[in-house]
Amino acid sequence: MTVLDRWVRRATEHPPPGPFRAGFWRSPLRGPWFTAVLSVVLLAGITLMFLTGLASYAAYNPNLAPGNDTTPDKGLLGSWLPGWPAGPSWLYWVTQGVHVTLGLVLIPIVLAKLWSVLPKLFEWPPARSLTHLVERASLLLLVGGAVFELVTGVMNIQYFYAWPFGFYQAHYYGAWVFIAAFLVHVAFRLRRMVTALRSRSLRNELRTPLEQTTAEPPDPDHLVSPDPAPATISRRGALGMVAASSLVLLGLSVGQTIGGAARSTALLAPRGRDLGSSAPEQPDFQVNKTAAGAGIAPVDDTWRLELKGDTSRSLSRVQLLALPQHTARLPIACVEGWSTGVQTWTGVRLVDLAALAGAAPGARLFVESLQRGGGFGSATLSAGQAGAADALLALQVNGADLTLDHGFPARVVVPALPGVHNTKWVTRMTFLAGSAP
């Protein structure tokens, strides 16, 4: 027996007092089955979170133009992502609505899962072997990453920027750190999760009242308390409490994503106010950037749209209104998960403007705003987006001229495009020939 083995055995037999001793943890609910039920939900939920998160990153078309990329040093972490399509119009509405709302719904499940395995944090000795030490370092990345992603996401949708870093960079790279630790965790524990799920019947657990709730049999991972206290809540009660928390979070926030009549049900969400109901004949909706916030001075008749392609044109708003007008019913969905719901936009098709500028077929479109400072004052659209039938330079919404906050004199609206890329207060549009770099 080596010195290390002897030390490990001595430490195991003499842990410090308090949480480092198994007898400290007495809940009869902790056990492999209980943890596995939460784990299987998280396995599905986190996979969906990662995929929709990646979709949201791809939706900005970061590889189309450097200005579109919020994390230009990403390297292998996304340079391979495909371009984002210009439809179906609800695509980003759904992927990002799922990303944000599911993130909220998973919070109680993550908390319950952490509760169920918390005794493992105080394992003694802290490391039994080299592999064990490395695995515990990976678990710090797993737990830190999960909570970091939830905290940055939840703070971002509330516009609470108390941190000393940029959201996009932190949330995107944080997700990669987390998912690397998550994958290896799943690889190590998947079989144990399946075994644990099979060890008890969910149906029986849902029929077991408090009086008959006892601890699971001892397990090799020592999740089960060696000295369980009498149960004060049944397993079904505890799982029900977690599910209720998730459902209440869902029910009181999803309305801001669905929009329309459902918006007023979003009592606990940043974008639950329905501006439409006050004037049903001409419904209004919330904005993500006000003219005042973007430093936009009132725009008068001297405004011209600069159109650049093979030829350059300068068009007044009157001239734009004289061009063929097209109406499209499109939602604008924000990266923060809320959406405007479907609104009726009227304006000039981007393809018609491309023809006016003498742009070559397949040209990308660089759109610039009058906006001073702040993020997303310009965006580059792919050839597919600029060529979509419903892609507009909108002049009106819901039958009236755009208000200044909605982007007067003209704004871009493209199906399935993230909100901030639907540039408002457009001043210049440049059609760029040639394929993307």
Next chain:
Amino acid sequence: MGYPHDIPRRISAMTRRESVQLLALLASFVVVGYAGIRLLSGNPVGVGTWFVGSAAGHDLLLFPLYAGLDAALVVLLRRRPALATVGGVRWLNYLRVPAVVSGVLLLVWLPLILGLPTVIQDASGLPPPPLLRHWLAVTAFLFAISGAVLTVRLASTRRSTA
């Protein structure tokens, strides 16, 4: 502690399963390193503090707080069994469930509920949404439902014992 000459022997003594696990962990750390450099590049101390603070904030702050409150209540009711029931019904979970749901809502929407300095007004042009009022109303509603269910339980218990 082990002596340095122990380490090669320990590595050679590792089981096949253990070495596969170690390799998988190292592969994962390569991705972590690649993403981590980019994550930390802007403000290493700031991001690092928030990342580690996220785990520590949960494990050493939030968990001891809620588990401690719950344990104190459970211990109190165990020592004073007379307090634990009302009309023969244990009321603990009729308090726990609405308190947990309300607590989760508070945790998630803390900045808007407490009126912390968010920039939502600059973004939307509207005053911040009245989430404190909404949260209080939802909390009152949750406790009211729980109270109503308890009342029904009490009534049925009384009928069955009468």
